[in-house]
Amino acid sequence: MTNIPSIGKFYDAEEQALVAAIEADDYLVGKSGLTNELMSExxxxxxxxxVDERKKITIRVPQTDLARLKAKAMREGIPYQTAINALIHKYASS
Structure with a gap:
C-alpha cells in the first residue's frame, strides 16, 4: 500500500468538471472548427x-563586437547566428 495522495483534491471546480466529463462514457471529442477551406488558406x-534559399556569407567583425553579440544572444536564449540573421533582416526590411 502506498501513501500517494489523491490528485483530485488539487483540482479546482472547473478542472474537476473537465476530468469528470473526460472519464464519462459519453464523452465526445469536440469537432474542430478547421474547415478544408481554412486549412488550404x-x-x-x-x-x-x-524562405527557399539561403546564401552563405563570410564577414570580418571586431572580436569585441562578436563577443558582445554572442553574450546578448545568449541572454535572449537564441544562437548568435540567428541574432545576426535577425539584425540583417531588420536592416534590409526597413
Missing part, C-alpha cells in the same frame, strides 16, 4: 512565409 500562407 493556412497551408498557402505557410508556404509563402518559407
Amino acid at each position: 493556412l497551408k498557402d500562407a505557410a508556404k509563402n512565409t518559407i
Whole structure:
C-alpha cells in the first residue's frame, strides 16, 4: 500500500468538471472548427512565409563586437547566428 495522495483534491471546480466529463462514457471529442477551406488558406500562407534559399556569407567583425553579440544572444536564449540573421533582416526590411 502506498501513501500517494489523491490528485483530485488539487483540482479546482472547473478542472474537476473537465476530468469528470473526460472519464464519462459519453464523452465526445469536440469537432474542430478547421474547415478544408481554412486549412488550404493556412497551408498557402505557410508556404509563402518559407524562405527557399539561403546564401552563405563570410564577414570580418571586431572580436569585441562578436563577443558582445554572442553574450546578448545568449541572454535572449537564441544562437548568435540567428541574432545576426535577425539584425540583417531588420536592416534590409526597413
